[in-house]
Amino acid sequence: MAEGGECPKSYLSDIMYSKPNVPYTQGMIVLFRSAVHVVAAAAIACTAVGAGPASPSDPIKIGVILPLTGSSAGVAQDLLRGIQLAFSENGNTVSGRKVEIVTADDQNTPATALTEARRLVENDKVSLLMGSLNSSVALTLLPYAVRSQVPYITTTIAAEITGSKKSPYAFRSAAAAGQMERPLAWLLHRRGFKSVILMGSDYVAGHDSTGMVGAQFTALGGSIVKSIFPPQGDTDYGPYFSTLGDAKADLIYGYFFGGDTLRFVRQYRSFGVTQQLAMSASTISAAGVAQSLGKDVDGILTAELWSPTLTDPLTIAFEKSFQKAYGDSPQATARSGYVEGRLVVTAIGILKGNVPNGLAFAQALHDSHFKEPGGEMFSFDENNNATVSTRLVRWQFVDGKATGKVLETIGGVTQDWKAPR
Amino acid sequence: MSFWTSQLLNALSFGALLFLVSAGLSLILGLMRIVSVAHGSFYMLGAYIALATLTASHSYPLAIVAAILTMLVLGALLQRTLIERVGSDPLRQVLLTFGFLLVVGDAALAMWSGSPAIIPVPPFLAGSVAVGSAHYPLYRIAVIFLGLGLAFVLDRVQTGTHLGALVRAGADDLEMLSCMGVNVRRLFVWVFAFGTALAGFGGAVGGVFLGVYPGVDLEIGFLGFVVVIVGGLGSIRGTLAASLIVALIDTLSKSLFPEISLFAIFLLLIVVIAIRPTGLFGRRSLA
Numbered sequence: 001m002a003e004g005g006e007c008p009k010s011y012l013s014d015i016m017y018s019k020p021n022v023p024y025t026q027g028m029i030v031l032f033r034s035a036v037h038v039v040a041a042a043a044i045a046c047t048a049v050g051a052g053p054a055s056p057s058d059p060i061k062i063g064v065i066l067p068l069t070g071s072s073a074g075v076a077q078d079l080l081r082g083i084q085l086a087f088s089e090n091g092n093t094v095s096g097r098k099v100e101i102v103t104a105d106d107q108n109t110p111a112t113a114l115t116e117a118r119r120l121v122e123n124d125k126v127s128l129l130m131g132s133l134n135s136s137v138a139l140t141l142l143p144y145a146v147r148s149q150v151p152y153i154t155t156t157i158a159a160e161i162t163g164s165k166k167s168p169y170a171f172r173s174a175a176a177a178g179q180m181e182r183p184l185a186w187l188l189h190r191r192g193f194k195s196v197i198l199m200g201s202d203y204v205a206g207h208d209s210t211g212m213v214g215a216q217f218t219a220l221g222g223s224i225v226k227s228i229f230p231p232q233g234d235t236d237y238g239p240y241f242s243t244l245g246d247a248k249a250d251l252i253y254g255y256f257f258g259g260d261t262l263r264f265v266r267q268y269r270s271f272g273v274t275q276q277l278a279m280s281a282s283t284i285s286a287a288g289v290a291q292s293l294g295k296d297v298d299g300i301l302t303a304e305l306w307s308p309t310l311t312d313p314l315t316i317a318f319e320k321s322f323q324k325a326y327g328d329s330p331q332a333t334a335r336s337g338y339v340e341g342r343l344v345v346t347a348i349g350i351l352k353g354n355v356p357n358g359l360a361f362a363q364a365l366h367d368s369h370f371k372e373p374g375g376e377m378f379s380f381d382e383n384n385n386a387t388v389s390t391r392l393v394r395w396q397f398v399d400g401k402a403t404g405k406v407l408e409t410i411g412g413v414t415q416d417w418k419a420p421r
Numbered sequence: 422m423s424f425w426t427s428q429l430l431n432a433l434s435f436g437a438l439l440f441l442v443s444a445g446l447s448l449i450l451g452l453m454r455i456v457s458v459a460h461g462s463f464y465m466l467g468a469y470i471a472l473a474t475l476t477a478s479h480s481y482p483l484a485i486v487a488a489i490l491t492m493l494v495l496g497a498l499l500q501r502t503l504i505e506r507v508g509s510d511p512l513r514q515v516l517l518t519f520g521f522l523l524v525v526g527d528a529a530l531a532m533w534s535g536s537p538a539i540i541p542v543p544p545f546l547a548g549s550v551a552v553g554s555a556h557y558p559l560y561r562i563a564v565i566f567l568g569l570g571l572a573f574v575l576d577r578v579q580t581g582t583h584l585g586a587l588v589r590a591g592a593d594d595l596e597m598l599s600c601m602g603v604n605v606r607r608l609f610v611w612v613f614a615f616g617t618a619l620a621g622f623g624g625a626v627g628g629v630f631l632g633v634y635p636g637v638d639l640e641i642g643f644l645g646f647v648v649v650i651v652g653g654l655g656s657i658r659g660t661l662a663a664s665l666i667v668a669l670i671d672t673l674s675k676s677l678f679p680e681i682s683l684f685a686i687f688l689l690l691i692v693v694i695a696i697r698p699t700g701l702f703g704r705r706s707l708a
């Protein structure tokens with residue numbers, strides 16, 4: 001291979017410049033694992049004999065990069081099952097052409113994700129990249145996909161993907177930052193909540209999410225009584241709640257993730273805080289958090305793209321199909337994966353099973369329209385960001401099962417959605 | 422309820438919780454001078470086993486007993502089959518227990534998936550009690566009594582029994598204890614197993630408060646080390662005092678200056694190590 005000599009160096013530089021957002025010890029493990037991957041990937045990449053161009057009888061390969069191990073593995077598996085279902089429903093064949101999904105584990109780390117993306121594109125010759133659950137991973141994969149002229153679809157929220165770093169090759173099939181928060185703030189304000197306490201984990205997403213709710217809330221004439229940012233992984237939220245007793249607010253908006261959500265909600269409950277609790281999308285619905293919370297989940301409001309309690313024909317068909325394939329009922333993450341998969345199936349259908357190059361594939365993705373579970377028509381805006389429906393959901397724990405009941409739906413929410421005057 | 426009363430209760434309950442999860446580490450690190458970074462793993466396993474037992478049997482006592490017994494056996498096995506072999510070299514101990522932590526972490530992920538879970542509050546501890554003019558969660562009050570009660574019992578055992586005398590002697594001079602004819606090897610298996618069983622108990626009780634999820638092992642292990650280092654090695658009173666001090670500083674910094682709350686605990690650690698390297702109540706430094 002012509003670039004054989006430069007191979008290892010470029011891999012190394014990617015690792016040195018990435019800053020995994022993980023605790024120190026975990027970081028060390030990740031670094032070590034990455035090093036192993038680098039050696040392995042470099043060895044493969046440098047010795048591989050370049051494969052010839054794919055012939056029409058070969059399967060179309062789709063690369064899916066997700067954190068299949070580590071603390072996000074549960075969510076990643078859910079998303080992956082949704083993606084796979086969209087293809088297996090059609091016998092993994094679209095317009096007579098076989099489609100094959102190749103998975104890779106990014107360990108939620110940008111450097112590993114990039115190594116895996118290179119392996120998928122350069123060795124496995126995938127025609128499309130999908131995945132990542134982490135915005136910093138997605139933002140690392142994006143420039144590589146654009147440079148390699150391979151379309152990349154993600155569900156992560158970073159605004160840049162379809163904003164300042166937009167590209168014909170970059171797609172987001174779910175909500176961008178703000179597409180959930182602004183409509184949620186508008187709906188809550190319309191329901192009579194006028195003063196809010198913002199509480200978010202002290203990192204980018206926590207500040208962004210609470211900031212957008214706060215900004216929309218004040219723009220509508222509401223007020224922010226207090227903003228509190230506990231560190232990630234905080235063990236005791238009691239002290240924060242103890243200071244809220246005499247706060248003159250009628251609403252708390254919280255953004256936390258995983259184990260933090262559990263502790264936050266449990267301690268919110270046990271302190272008998274009187275303010276209504278609203279939380280960000282996916283904090284409650286992801287990875288069985290709602291189910292773990294049990295009765296504590298009662299009455300929490302969130303914004304969601306979809307809920308299993310919807311009764312439109314596509315939701316029912318999706319649930320039936322998911323149940324048949326996995327013996328389990330789908331959660332919101334699985335539906336996100338399913339929509340992502342349906343999008344690819346539709347695009348390959350537009351191309352009649354013949355994917356000549358990345359740009360044509362990207363154009364077909366951009367032009368894809370299909371009805372998604374929830375009943376709306378899926379479409380992209382001019383920046384390849386999905387136009388979504390934002391639903392206000394009230395959670396309840398009935399008969400040993402946590403479910404979100406849809407109270408209200410706002411359709412046609414774009415990335416620059418503005419509250420109606 | 423006044424701001425200060427409620428923050429004091431918060432500090433007490435969080436301190437008691439810290440004591441529950443770090444008392445075992447205090448014994449292991451203090452008496453045996455084994456630098457076990459896997460302490461959080463026993464907490465995590467204890468919590469998962471308690472949750473699984475609870476789901477299957479709906480019995481809280483059974484869940485707690487299951488967590489304690491499993492960790493007792495696992496701790497004894499780990500000490501007898503692995504840690505014993507690496508001797509007293511702290512670097513090899515760290516490497517071995519770190520490996521154990523990774524294996525347990527991935528095994529737990531495979532068995533219980535990555536979904537975060539939290540142990541439900543026992544029905545008889547749900548609700549709140551009147552403290553002054555307001556209400557305070559009942560299970561937090563229970564954690565305070567449980568932590569202080571356990572500290573009292575452990576302290577009595579350490580200062581008032583033959584076993585306690587051996588533990589203290591071991592913390593001060595291991596070679597001498599061995600020369601006096603004490604079977605140090607057997608003592609070590611018991612103390613290590615007791616320490617891990619305490620961590621399992623901490624998991625069963627703390628799982629209601631903190632939850633259990635991948636990564637909790639590192640978080641708990643970290644808190645345990647801070648408490649034990651501040652308190653001093655092998656001292657139950659020191660561990661209790663350090664738990665309460667760390668909790669008080671954590672609580673006050675959170676309620677008054679939330680931005681520096683994480684830093685506040687580190688600052689305490691730095692000050693204690695700089696001024697009293699042996700910890701507040703310890704007589705021997707780790708080195």
